[in-house]
Amino acid sequence: MTDPRLSEVIDERRQLINLAYRMLGSLGEAEDVVQEAYARWYSLSERQRREVAVPGAWLTTVASRICLDLLDSARARRERYVGEWIPEPVPGRSEWVEGPASADPADRVTLDESISMAFLVVLDSMTPAERVAFILHDVFRYSFAEVADVVGRTPAACRQLASSARRRIDTSRGPSSTERAEVVRDFKRAWETKDIEALIGLLDPQAIATADGGGLALAFLDPINGGEQIAHAWMEIATHGPAVTLLERTVNGQPGLVAQLEGIIVSVYAFDIADGRITRIWAIRNPEKLRAWTMRG
Numbered sequence: 001m002t003d004p005r006l007s008e009v010i011d012e013r014r015q016l017i018n019l020a021y022r023m024l025g026s027l028g029e030a031e032d033v034v035q036e037a038y039a040r041w042y043s044l045s046e047r048q049r050r051e052v053a054v055p056g057a058w059l060t061t062v063a064s065r066i067c068l069d070l071l072d073s074a075r076a077r078r079e080r081y082v083g084e085w086i087p088e089p090v091p092g093r094s095e096w097v098e099g100p101a102s103a104d105p106a107d108r109v110t111l112d113e114s115i116s117m118a119f120l121v122v123l124d125s126m127t128p129a130e131r132v133a134f135i136l137h138d139v140f141r142y143s144f145a146e147v148a149d150v151v152g153r154t155p156a157a158c159r160q161l162a163s164s165a166r167r168r169i170d171t172s173r174g175p176s177s178t179e180r181a182e183v184v185r186d187f188k189r190a191w192e193t194k195d196i197e198a199l200i201g202l203l204d205p206q207a208i209a210t211a212d213g214g215g216l217a218l219a220f221l222d223p224i225n226g227g228e229q230i231a232h233a234w235m236e237i238a239t240h241g242p243a244v245t246l247l248e249r250t251v252n253g254q255p256g257l258v259a260q261l262e263g264i265i266v267s268v269y270a271f272d273i274a275d276g277r278i279t280r281i282w283a284i285r286n287p288e289k290l291r292a293w294t295m296r297g
Contacts, residue, residue, distance in 0.1 A: 086212035086284050086289075132150060200228055205228075208223050246260075256270045
């Protein structure tokens with residue numbers, strides 16, 4: 001028999017993808033979580049489904065618990081990961097291929113400040129319980145009573161978890177999107193023209209560059225510390241690396257760059273910027289994290 005609440009249930013998909021991506025930093029895992037949540041919904045009997053007052057709340061609780069389990073096991077998986085682990089980048093909504101057949105989960109992700117690479121990296125430093133409590137309460141505005149039902153702790157304990165997580169978040173107002181784009185554009189120009197002095201001028205002296213190849217693509221294994229060191233490393237890439245085409249793209253809701261080789265995007269670059277200079281560069285080269293970009297030029 002057809003589920004009379006099918007439309008209501010399916011309409012929750014976008015929200016669930018939004019939630020799971022922020023919790024896990026991976027589109028692939030977020031999609032798996034949502035599929036599992038739906039599978040559990042349809043494993044209920046018709047009577048059990050009728051007894052659920054708000055299917056969206058039920059699905060959110062289930063998806064959040066699955067994410068919490070995955071986050072608990074992530075540390076062991078990260079220990080086996082080759083090099084640094086960076087959250088999976090997502091393109092801007094306007095750059096997605098349009099069409100009703102698109103099944104890619106990233107086109108359902110709302111791109112805003114809570115999805116910036118800098119934000120996701122800070123989330124990744126939290127304990128699983130802190131991350132889930134913070135995202136549910138501060139980002140998605142669930143009550144602490146609802147968060148407690150997911151995390152398995154008291155509302156007061158969840159309030160403390162969210163507060164602890166909140167202290168790690170930089171709430172200072174960053175540069176505008178236009179200002180960010182100008183700095184990224186200048187970085188692109190300096191990189192293309194091999195102007196090392198211009199690169200050094202664009203990089204904060206204490207800047208950090210991190211790459212993620214996952215053992216599947218060539219990438220420096222350890223972070224590079226210092227603006228001059230980063231500039232020299234990028235000159236090495238420009239001089240001895242393959243001849244790529246650099247394109248300005250929206251990466252996790254902010255101005256970024258992608259490197260295209262023979263029509264395929266092989267690297268995605270996200271930036272954090274303060275006082276007109278680049279403070280962080282994240283270079284994602286793991287092809288498994290670039291699947292959302294492979295159809296886009």
